[in-house]
Structure formats: C-alpha cells, structure tokens
Amino acid sequence: SIVYLNGEYMKPEEAKISPMDRGFLYGDGIYEVIPNHHGKSVGLGLHLKRMENGLKEIGIEYNTEQLREVVAHLLEANEGDDLNVYIQISRGTYEKRFHGFPEKVEPTVFLYTWEISEAHVADKEKAHKLKVVTADDLRWQRCHIKSTSLLGNVLHFQQSYGEGLNETLLFNEEGNLTEGSSSNAYIVKDGVLYTPPLSDELLPGITRHILLAILREHSDIEVVERAISKAEVFAADEIWMTSASKEVGPVVEVDGKPVGNGEIGDVWLKAQALYSKYCYDFD
Numbered sequence: 001s002i003v004y005l006n007g008e009y010m011k012p013e014e015a016k017i018s019p020m021d022r023g024f025l026y027g028d029g030i031y032e033v034i035p036n037h038h039g040k041s042v043g044l045g046l047h048l049k050r051m052e053n054g055l056k057e058i059g060i061e062y063n064t065e066q067l068r069e070v071v072a073h074l075l076e077a078n079e080g081d082d083l084n085v086y087i088q089i090s091r092g093t094y095e096k097r098f099h100g101f102p103e104k105v106e107p108t109v110f111l112y113t114w115e116i117s118e119a120h121v122a123d124k125e126k127a128h129k130l131k132v133v134t135a136d137d138l139r140w141q142r143c144h145i146k147s148t149s150l151l152g153n154v155l156h157f158q159q160s161y162g163e164g165l166n167e168t169l170l171f172n173e174e175g176n177l178t179e180g181s182s183s184n185a186y187i188v189k190d191g192v193l194y195t196p197p198l199s200d201e202l203l204p205g206i207t208r209h210i211l212l213a214i215l216r217e218h219s220d221i222e223v224v225e226r227a228i229s230k231a232e233v234f235a236a237d238e239i240w241m242t243s244a245s246k247e248v249g250p251v252v253e254v255d256g257k258p259v260g261n262g263e264i265g266d267v268w269l270k271a272q273a274l275y276s277k278y279c280y281d282f283d
C-alpha cells in the first residue's frame with residue numbers, strides 16, 4: 001500500500017516523522033476516519049469539515065478541502081473495494097519542550113488506508129450483535145474535538161474489550177448517557193429513537209448526522225435529541241451504537257442484561273436498511 005506524508009506518496013516503511021512531532025509527544029492533533037465502499041466515500045465533505053473545525057479549535061489554520069485529491073489518489077492506488085482512509089494533522093515538529101503553540105511550525109499531514117469489511121447489510125442473522133458495559137465518563141470536557149489524545153477513550157474501550165465485549169456506554173455526572181468510547185449511542189422506546197443532543201460531552205459523529213438526516217427524510221421513525229438517563233437505557237427496547245465502521249450497530253446486552261428481548265430489533269432493521277441505501281448521497 002502507499003501512504004501520504006507532507007506532500008509526498010510513499011511506502012509506509014518510508015514514511016518518517018521526527019520523535020519531536022507534537023502529535024507523538026503531546027497527542028497534539030486532530031484525526032478523521034472515512035469509510036469508502038467500491039470507490040464511494042460516505043460523508044467525505046462532512047468529515048473534512050469536522051476536521052477543519054477541530055483544527056480551528058486548537059489554533060491550526062488548514063484548508064482540509066485540499067485533501068480531497070489525496071484521498072482520491074490513495075483510494076485509486078491502494079487495493080480493496082472497502083477501505084477506511086485515516087487522516088491525521090498534528091501541530092508539527094518543534095525542537096524545544098514548550099507547551100504553548102510554537103510559531104512558524106508547519107503541521108504534519110499523514111494519510112493511510114486499511115481494508116475494512118464490506119458495507120453492512122440490514123440482516124438480523126448477519127449483523128454483529130454488540131455487548132456493552134456501562135461506566136462513568138471519565139474523559140475530558142472537550143469531547144466534541146476529534147483529538148488524537150485518545151487515552152481516555154482507550155481506557156474506556158478496554159473496560160469492555162478486556163471482558164471480551166464490544167463497547168462501553170458512558171454516563172456524565174448527572175447520570176445521563178453521553179456516547180460510547182468510540183461511537184455515538186441511541187435508544188429506541190415504543191418506536192421512538194432517542195439520542196443525546198450535541199454538546200462538548202460527545203463527538204458530533206458523521207454517521208450520527210447522516211443517520212438522523214436519513215430517518216427524518218425517508219422514514220416515519222420519530223427522532224428525538226434529548227438527555228437519556230441510565231434507567232431509560234436499561235428499560236430500552238433497542239440500543240444502537242454508530243460509527244464510520246460500525247454503521248448502525250445493534251446492542252443486545254448491557255452489563256450482562258438483555259436489551260429488550262435480547263434479540264436485534266425491528267426498528268434497527270429498518271434504520272440500517274435506509275442507511276445502506278442512502279448513505280452515499282452524503283458528501
């Protein structure tokens with residue numbers, strides 16, 4: 001495969017970054033993961049926009065639209081019908097130990113791709129059933145920024161993965177749902193879909209944005225963005241988690257207890273089918 005680093009294409013083993021890079025030493029950067037199936041990206045423009053917003057929040061001016069041609073080149077050069085594109089932009093390399101934003105530093109721009117599974121199908125038999133645990137959200141107060149400082153998320157993910165499970169559902173100090181360690185969260189109750197509203201407590205997921213837009217436009221499923229308590233999570237008929245790679249992931253177990261009747265729900269089936277059909281309409 002080939003990767004892109006600071007204006008050049010090369011083999012991964014040829015890509016060299018200084019250990020003085022702020023991304024390495026401080027986790028001082030922003031990243032994106034964009035899914036692509038059969039050469040078609042899902043929400044590329046939305047991902048690039050979120051990245052530019054994140055960069056602006058950390059004081060890096062960068063026009064991410066210029067990366068469209070890099071993404072296109074990598075998709076063409078690298079094999080596989082189903083590829084994720086990873087983009088990372090760090091503040092750059094600076095020789096002194098200094099916490100502030102150094103002046104006159106060029107950001108480090110790195111892209112690579114990897115093969116993923118085929119686009120998901122709305123099929124209860126084939127869907128990956130997710131089992132999750134709950135935990136207090138112990139991350140920072142800027143979770144809307146897709147920061148490369150992922151230690152908080154890594155530790156939360158491990159709380160479930162370490163038990164052989166798939167995700168950790170996080171709750172804020174008021175006991176309300178925020179999101180998962182690497183995905184957004186939803187419950188279904190009596191046919192209505194609920195998800196926490198956007199705030200600095202969660203990442204504005206691109207899959208979330210696309211899913212809600214599709215359901216509002218193409219279905220009669222009511223979508224409500226509001227706070228969700230832990231009691232509501234345990235009483236839910238269905239729970240879903242979304243991310244670029246999960247798409248709409250059905251959860252069948254929380255803290256060892258079945259969600260609803262412990263089977264994948266009918267509202268999920270409808271939602272994943274609509275997502276599969278319309279997600280490529282979104283740039």
Ligand code: PMP
Pocket residue numbers: 033153179180181182183184202203204205206207208242243244245
């Ligand atoms: N929340 C967190 C904390 C994430 O890391 C991610 C992405 N892995 C998401 C939500 C989902 O975002 P997206 O749909 O853009 O992949």
